[in-house]
Structures are given as structure tokens and as C-alpha cells.
Amino acid sequence: MKKLFAGILSAVMMFTLAGCNSSTTSDGSEGNSSSSASTTSSDNSQSNSSSSASTTSSESSQSGAASSNNSESKSSSTASSPTETSTDSTPTDLPSEGGKTLVAVYSASGNTKAIAEYIVSATGADLFEITPTEPYTSDDLDWTNRNSRVSREHDDESLRDVELTTTTVDNWEDYDTVFIGYPIWWGIAAWVVDGFVEANDFTGKTVIPFCTSSSSGLGQSGKLLAEMAGTGNWLEGQRFQSRASEDTVKEWVDSLDL
Numbered sequence: 536m537k538k539l540f541a542g543i544l545s546a547v548m549m550f551t552l553a554g555c556n557s558s559t560t561s562d563g564s565e566g567n568s569s570s571s572a573s574t575t576s577s578d579n580s581q582s583n584s585s586s587s588a589s590t591t592s593s594e595s596s597q598s599g600a601a602s603s604n605n606s607e608s609k610s611s612s613t614a615s616s617p618t619e620t621s622t623d624s625t626p627t628d629l630p631s632e633g634g635k636t637l638v639a640v641y642s643a644s645g646n647t648k649a650i651a652e653y654i655v656s657a658t659g660a661d662l663f664e665i666t667p668t669e670p671y672t673s674d675d676l677d678w679t680n681r682n683s684r685v686s687r688e689h690d691d692e693s694l695r696d697v698e699l700t701t702t703t704v705d706n707w708e709d710y711d712t713v714f715i716g717y718p719i720w721w722g723i724a725a726w727v728v729d730g731f732v733e734a735n736d737f738t739g740k741t742v743i744p745f746c747t748s749s750s751s752g753l754g755q756s757g758k759l760l761a762e763m764a765g766t767g768n769w770l771e772g773q774r775f776q777s778r779a780s781e782d783t784v785k786e787w788v789d790s791l792d793l
């Protein structure tokens with residue numbers, strides 16, 4: 536009996552031990568593989584692949600977008616800068632909104648005309664030459680001769696009404712800035728310009744006198760012309776040496792901030 540019980544007991548223990556080993560091995564291998572597989576594949580692949588993929592794609596797309604934005608903003612700023620600059624600067628470079636500039640000049644021997652041309656270059660203005668019907672010859676201009684034409688006109692104001700080829704400027708109404716140039720004769724504006732000033736209406740226009748001379752200043756020349764015109768907003772004006780340089784003239788024009 537004892538032997539039979541011991542045999543049955545040992546047989547039960549052997550089955551029990553065999554079942555435990557099998558279950559442990561099976562659970563361990565399944566648990567480990569499934570858990571590691573699911574964790575790895577799920578967590579890693581999801582987190583890694585999705586996060587790294589999304590991060591990468593997001594970063595790359597973001598950085599791509601950023602660089603594309605950058606490049607857009609760079610290229611757009613590069614592209615737009617000149618446009619903006621030119622758009623911004625163009626209107627301020629114009630004399631005034633929608634207005635045009637005229638340089639009207641009388642010059643007996645070329646000095647004042649050269650200044651006028653410098654002003655034209657600096658402003659893009661139109662040039663209008665005030666020309667006597669009977670031009671002054673060098674003999675006419677000989678102020679050392681008491682009988683020369685200019686000396687007689689100087690001595691007798693009634694002779695200063697110099698006939699001009701024309702005083703009419705095409706599209707006069709389009710100009711809102713008018714430079715008026717002349718040489719100084721005996722301390723005042725060469726009276727050849729008087730007829731032009733008297734014949735035109737300067738209402739609504741800014742008028743800027745300029746002159747050349749050997750040594751005299753602008754003096755009252757601009758003021759006297761303004762009185763003669765009776766209209767327009769006359770600025771102080773500027774005297775130049777007979778052979779003033781283009782740079783000097785351009786500097787003055789720039790200072791006017793037209």
C-alpha cells in the first residue's frame with residue numbers, strides 16, 4: 536500500500552512539475568515576444584516611426600516651409616526691395632505729385648544756359664530758352680562802351696522792352712515748378728527776361744530764380760522779378776559763378792528737396 540501511494544504521489548508531482556515548466560516557458564516566450572514585439576513594434580514603430588517620421592517630415596516640411604518661406608521671403612524681399620525702393624523713392628524723386636518742372640533761361644554768352652542744362656539733368660525738367668528777336672552780339676554786350684546797345688538800354692529804361700521770339704510755353708499749365716535763369720547786368724537780372732515774366736501767369740507755381748555773374752550776388756534780382764510777375768510762389772533763388780560746375784548746381788538742386 537505504502538509503495539502504491541508513494542508511486543501515485545511521485546507520478547502526480549512529476550505531472551505538476553512538468554506542467555509548471557511548460558507554462559513558464561510558454562508564458563515567457565509568448566509574453567516576451569508578444570509584449571516586446573507589440574511594444575517595440577507598436578511603441579517604437581509608432582512613436583519612433585510616427586514621431587520620427589512626423590518630426591522629420593514635420594521638421595523637414597517645416598524647415599522646408601521655413602526655408603521655402605525664407606527663400607520666399609528672401610527672394611520676395613530681394614525681388615520686392617528694388618520694387619519697394621523704386622516704388623518708395625520714385626514719387627519722392629519727382630518734383631511734386633503729377634507736376635512738371637520747367638527751366639526757362641536767357642543767356643547772352645552761354646554761362647547761364649550751361650547752368651540751366653545742369654538743372655535739367657538733375658531734375659528731368661524741360662528747357663525753354665528766352666530769346667530776343669534781335670540777339671545780342673558781342674559788340675551789343677560791350678558794357679565798357681557807353682554807346683553799345685546794352686549800355687544805352689541800361690542808361691534809358693524805356694529801351695529795355697526787349698522783343699522776344701515768343702513768351703508762350705507749350706502746356707504751361709502742366710508746370711508747377713519753374714526755374715528762371717538770367718545773367719546779372721549791372722546788379723540786376725538781364726532785362727531780356729522781363730517780357731517773359733510779365734507775359735506769363737505763375738499762379739499756383741513755385742518759381743526759383745537763378746543767375747550767373749562775375750562777382751555780384753543775386754541781390755534784389757529775384758525779388759524784383761517776383762514783383763514784376765505779381766503771381767507765383769517765388770523762392771529766394773541762387774547765384775552761381777559764371778563757370779559753376781555741374782556738381783555745385785546738382786548739390787543746390789538736391790538741397791531744394793523738390
Ligand SMILES: Cc1cc2nc3c(=O)[nH]c(=O)nc-3n(C[C@H](O)[C@H](O)[C@H](O)COP(=O)(O)O)c2cc1C
Nearest residue numbers: 642643644645646647718721722748749750751777
Ligand atoms: C552788360 C553786362 C553787364 C554785366 N554786369 C555785371 C555785374 O553787374 N556784376 C557781375 O558780377 N557781372 C556782370 N556781368 C558779367 C555777367 O553777369 C557774367 O559774365 C554772366 O555769367 C554772363 O552770363 P551769360 O553767359 O549767360 O550771358 C555783366 C556782363 C554784361 C555783358
